[in-house]
Amino acid sequence: MRDTASVEHAVRTEDGVRLWAARxxxxxxxxxCHGGPGLWDMMAxxxxxxxxxxxxxxxxxxxxxxxxRQGPYSVERTVADLDAVRAHFGWDRVALLGHSWGAQLAxxxxxxxxxxxxKLVYVSGTGIDDDSTWHGDYSRNLRNALGGHRTRWEALAAKERTAKEDREYCVLQWSADFADRERALxxxxxxxxxxxxxxxxxxxxLGGERSPVLRGQCETLDVPTLIVDGTADIRPRSAVDSLARALPEVSRVRLPAGHLPWVEDPAGFRSAVGGFLADRCCPGAG
Structure with missing residues (x-):
């Protein structure tokens, strides 16, 4: 997964923090905008x-x-950091592609x-409603998807972990995000x-911040948006329905995949996202 074609940059935020970027x-x-929060870009x-x-x-x-590795950490601060990335490259306007938590950030x-x-590409996000509307179903789906790895995952979740155990814990949890259980690990x-x-x-x-009510702002957002869902995502896709209804310029694509649709349906993802970004017309509602 290492990327040798890109050129790396050091972006400085307004408060002097160095951000890694690649173009x-x-x-x-x-x-x-990668997922997390607290993770890193995995979309090379x-x-x-x-x-x-x-x-x-x-x-x-x-x-x-x-x-x-320096705070402070907040949604407002991360939005400002994203603007610092845009400004670093001298771009007046950009398209955004956000995945999971990164979809919310975008x-x-x-x-x-x-x-x-x-334009905005909103991949595997969790919508604009309160987390309580979907998180219980997600937690149950996660434990069911872990199958035989659930006991080990729960043991790691309950203890103070070493660095090696942190990686094992994350890999087990991330395996639940794939529809193809044979290749999940x-x-x-x-x-x-x-x-x-x-x-x-x-x-x-960031996870502890209470999200503001965004519906009214979304109803007036003049940015063409593509929502991409994996139909087998363990986060209920119904959580995104209210966002899809609120946005005035939106299209929605559902792919046969889990939480990372570009991994399990790369051709479908490439077609949907590439076509949307290349289209100079606004998408229709759907």
Missing amino acids: EGDGEPVVF DVAADLSAAATVCRWDQRGCGRSQ LRYALAHPDRVT EHAEAMADPWFDVNFECNAA
């Missing part, structure tokens, strides 16, 4: 697929992966700076290569 390709700029393969038609920028969020950025966003191991320690402080800080 590749040619065309209109697309900035990726997606960038390689899209770089023939777009300039793709990947970056590790504050305190995560290859970026400087949406929050678009709501804060709609004049700086050309293989896919999860690939996510952990290369491995950068999870920033659990960042995860707790």
